[in-house]
Amino acid sequence: MGDKDFTATISVDQTPEEAFNAINNVRGWWSENIEGGTDKLGAEFVYRYQDVHFCKLKIANFIPAKKVVWHVLENRFNFTKDKNEWKGTDIVFEVSKKGNKTEIRFTHRGLVPEYECFDVCSNAWGSYINGSLRSLMTTGKGRPNHTE
Secondary structure, eight states: OOTTTTTEEEESOHHHHHHHHHOOOHHHHBBOOOEOOOSTOOOEEEEETTTTEEEEEEEEEEETTTTTEEEEEEEEEEESSSTTTTTEEEEEEOOOEEETEEEEEEEEEEEEEETTTTTHHHHHOOOIEEEEHHHHHHHHHHOOBOOO
């Protein structure tokens, strides 16, 4: 992984299995408007946010309680010159036990400061990971985008 890729790390009291299950409950923390399967190798799903962002992802790696990787197959932004900035990037969740905590390391491989969307996208990911996903793991309720 490059040292410029966006990363965020959280620690929770839940088990690696519980954390992994929450990550794969994408409708529970990212968006209720997800179409397709989000919890098995090879599954493809679509994320949409109004007319601002469309993204088609494929689960490229799926190791229960340890790691999941989403590969971005298609992407469209309505706020960048290069509408396809995320295309070909990987969104990686690595789960590990650290003492009596479970650590989740999120990396968007390919989301780098040179991208026009970097500030907006890294702020959004930070909020989803540190806020919504952490909340889903610790309280059972995330803060996903609502269905339009």
